[in-house]
Amino acid sequence: MAKKTGIKIKAADVSVHYGDKQALHNVSLDIEAKTVTAFIGPSGCGKSTFLRCFNRMNDVIPSAKVSGSIQLDGAEINDAALDPVLLRAKVGMVFQKPNPFPKTIFENVAYGPRIHGLVTSRREEQDVVEDSLKKAGLWGEVSDRLHDQATALSGGQQQRLCIARAIAVNPEVLLMDEPCSALDPIATTIIEELISELQKKFTILIVTHSMQQAARVSQKTAYFHLGELVEHGTTVDIFSNPKNDQTEAYISGKIG
């Protein structure tokens, strides 16, 4: 495991094209280990696109073309020889809309470890499911109905289940794409507390539309505008003393 202050991910000169349209322009950014880094910026600024570069989810979109280099612990992830399956086992993802599989709660969490062959017996599977649900702060609510349909849970519970599902394979990095945008304030608070807790074990990248959320959960913030990385630094600096006019305008609510 990297040290708390170590650089976990080095992104250099990353550009993304969707067909003829360039969505991301030469972004370079270092991500620290076991830190929460927030990506903020107005809609369509490329922050989600950038996030999807870290586990190569852009591969799924036929028209998307990614260039530049992203190194995870010194290893290039855009290497064509690297199997994205291997990468995604290291870099988990939580999506904007809670998307549990329409199966049981247990099956949702057990699926990842099972397909990667990380568990070999039913006993181990149960251990992993229990532990992951506890880490996601959901165990208390679902321990007596693990075999109910996951889709019957509330939105906030579903999102925590998705987090449990992502951490069940014990990734090193966790990507969160606006994880609270579909949730009510109470569920949001619970997830934010969870993120602070998870930070002890995982390097977390979070895309958010909410400035307050970025301020509450992150230590580092990167501000994007029109596909460019405008400014980045510690969250405290960005919010209290933005160097760039655009950043200031966005943070103070003048644009966005």
Next chain:
Amino acid sequence: MSNVVQKLGAKKRAAIIEASLKKRHAKERRLRAYGVAAIIFAIGFLVTLLSTVIGNGYTALQQTQVKIDLEIPIAKLLNDEGQFDEKRLRRYGWGSSIKKSFRTNFPDVTDRMAQRALGELVSANAGFELRQLVEAAGPEATLPTSFWVKTSDDVDMLMKGRMDRNLPEQQRRLSDQQIAWVDALVADGKIRKVFNTTFFTAADSREPESAGILGAVVGSALALMVTVILSLPLAVMAAIYLEYFAKPGKVTDFIEVNINNLAAVPSIVFGLLGLSVFLGFFGLPRSAPLVGGMVLALMTLPTIIIATRASIRAVPTSIRDAALGIGASRMQAALDHVLPLAAPGILTGTIIGLAQALGETAPLIMIGMVAFIVDVPTSVTSPATALPVQIFIWADSAERAFYERSSLAIVVLLLFLIAMNLTAVMLRRKFEKKW
């Protein structure tokens, strides 16, 4: 600044909207009327179809029989061990003894021509069926002294009112004399109508009274079985490949266009293909449900591929992303998550494709399933015919009795189709998941 809309006074604005509202409502009413008219039109056709078919066919559910007093000398048919002897069974004149007994009803008829005309009233297969009855009863059974045997199809038609007595004699299948005999038998209580079990337990026959649809139903079932086994896995795999693995480009576009074209190819062309490739090149057996099923599978493939692709696309991409996000391979995402959710749609598409295949006649004619088959097929390679082909054969026959049988066979075919479509609806309801 004010634009055109803002410049209007409140009153004028309201008047304009009101006027346009009237137009809009009138348009809506017109559209509704067209819709209702179209539905009434369609239902009218359906009712006409059903009433015609059922009206023509329901009489085939009954069969006319005539009573024959006959003592069968069972001892003469047994060998020394007390079992039926094949040779003696064959030598016993079943048909002639029935006719002889039947003639005793009219002792005055001595002329040979007249005796022959009298014999025509009994089914030509009556002797054969009587032998089967005796054999089934066993050598120890005490046989009754009178039997009900089938009349010929002409008497059957007369009894069902499907022969016009007022027609000139030479335009009728039965002469005045024959009709008089039948009337005498009716008066004697020697004619009855019973439920026509033969129709549901026999295969085709030259004699309408001995013909049934079981052979065709079994032939259709065997062919459809082959169709499902071949087309469902192939189509689903093709659809998954096209949706998940094929790189968009000219080749994929070409395949896509061709699949859609294939769905529109006339079925007889598939029959020709089956004739030249399966029969001509691979030398597979003629008239076999195996080949019929293969041809129908070719025809059903595009339907299932299109349905499967549509249902795969209907599964939200968030489910696929979720699977990929935790490191499932494309195949795992497809098989573990997308396919189960797409299954109801795939099933529905398959059943509708099969229902279409069940009603298909032309390609089966090309590969020889139009043959006259008197045995119920026992395997996918034994000669067989199919339900719609059987209807075609009967509808093409001269005998009036086959006409009512073809109508009843249509009713049976429609019942199968309704059952399949209902199954499709029920399966979809049952497996559809909501999230």
